[in-house]
Amino acid sequence: METFNKILKLEQIHQLIKLRSTGNAREFSHKMGISVATLKREINTMRKLGCPIKYCRYSRSYYYEYEGEMNLQFRRRNRV
Secondary structure, eight states: OHHHHHHHHHHHHHHHHHTTOOOSHHHHHHHHTSOHHHHHHHHHHHHHTTOOEEEETTTTEEEESSOOOOOOOOOOOOOO
């Protein structure tokens, strides 16, 4: 269940970043109900997975450098 909760948390972070409505790290962590240190660890995990996460000081929000989707699901292969 712990892994499932982590996946849900990463998906929530992803959605807020897509919407550019995160706020700074303190505000973002508060929205997520986690510490700033935990938030930074989760963002680093997402970066290692290839998410191009950036932070804009002007808009005070995290954002993706380019559009994309994060999918953590099983997909059936097409048979050849």
